[in-house]
Amino acid sequence: MSLSGIFLMLFLIVHLLGNLQLLRDDQGMQFNLYTYFMTHNPLIKLISYSLYFTIILHSIQGIYLAWVNRKAKGSKYAVSTNTSDSFFARYMIHLGLLILAFLLIHMYQFWLQMKLGAVPLVKYPGHEHDFQDLYTPVVEVYSNIGYVVFYTVSMIFIAMHLIHGFHSAFQSLGLNHKKYNGLIRSIGWLYAILIPLGFAILPIYIYLTQA
């Protein structure tokens, strides 16, 4: 759980850095060139496959964990309290399933469309071949206020999932030390807020600039 989680957290950073190129005012040229690189470089391909695998693994691990733990608890208390200081820890499976649903829709909207070749093509000066114009469907989706809200809310779920997930991964690997715990918690909070915020800015920015 922790190792797959850490891999996914590293991926989010790369994914965000790549996507920030959507903010450039060049009709998506930079973004499409980047997309081409990400879909054609053999090393990146290998990483993509590990990523698909990790997403599936992390989901299965999470569902299995929640299932075993529900059985282990048996019945619930009549009066419930939440005294631990990691509030979202109790809702990881719920948040996780919501994020999984988001992921399926998200991948259907962009990843699958590209794989099916349902994305328009463009030519760029200095290049012989065509480029898939992923920028156009992205702008299309983010011009719809419904999707902008959907993406933003999903990012809030991801943030909540990460607030617990970040420091939890360290504890599971046995990294708990008085000297560093504060630092891990703080970096965790920063990461859990900044990364989803960065993602959420994209649909909002595109929606506003397209309107």
Added chain:
Amino acid sequence: MKLNLKIWRQKNKESKGAFEKYEVLVNEHMSFLEMLDVLNEQLIDSKKDPVAFDHDCREGICGACSMVINGRPHGPNGGTTTCQLHMRYFKNGDDIVIEPFRARAFPVIKDLVVDRSAFDRIIQAGGFISVNTGQAQDGNAIPVSREQSSKSFDAAACIGCGACVAACPNGSAMLFTAAKISHLGLLPQGKVEHLRRTQDMVKQMDAEGFGFCSNIGACEAECPKEISLENIARMNRALIQASLTSE
């Protein structure tokens, strides 16, 4: 003061059980268990079945007094066992809900009493050190650093009460097992078998049907002896090391 109690009553392991309401008059100097004694006197006087609850030392060291009071194992005060909880922390007219510890590995035997023998079996699986019997050794023959002995002692404060399991939404026994593993593994006498002990005790813990740890931290928050999550991290480290190096 007058209290309105709602207590879980269950005849035996097999029966379903339900809450029943009682009223009791007590004074603020009583402990929580003495309050239950007063209630039981009343019940016996009126020829009713008294409420079964576990207790022994009544001074916070045996770990017997298991119950969940208003949703919290051992009641509202941090670092306190039920027997050390006094009625002055409640007010006249308070409603108090009392339930047994809940976890699949801790089945209810009767009313508030649960079967915690799973903990004994975890200890039997590795909670010991192997030494030859015979003459006792010179106490100072093996040097122990001050830091290690304090940490070991903090872990040894675990009274095996099971509040950690009761508090955990996953019914996990990681804090208890980790406390026992740290207590022995931090000292030179216990270090020798540390990795094997960790594996054996964790294996037994899983076999007993306790849940997996997802680092919620409710155990640490509810532990009457304030055992730290640091012990769980130490156990995780030993587990990783053991899985990489064991044959």
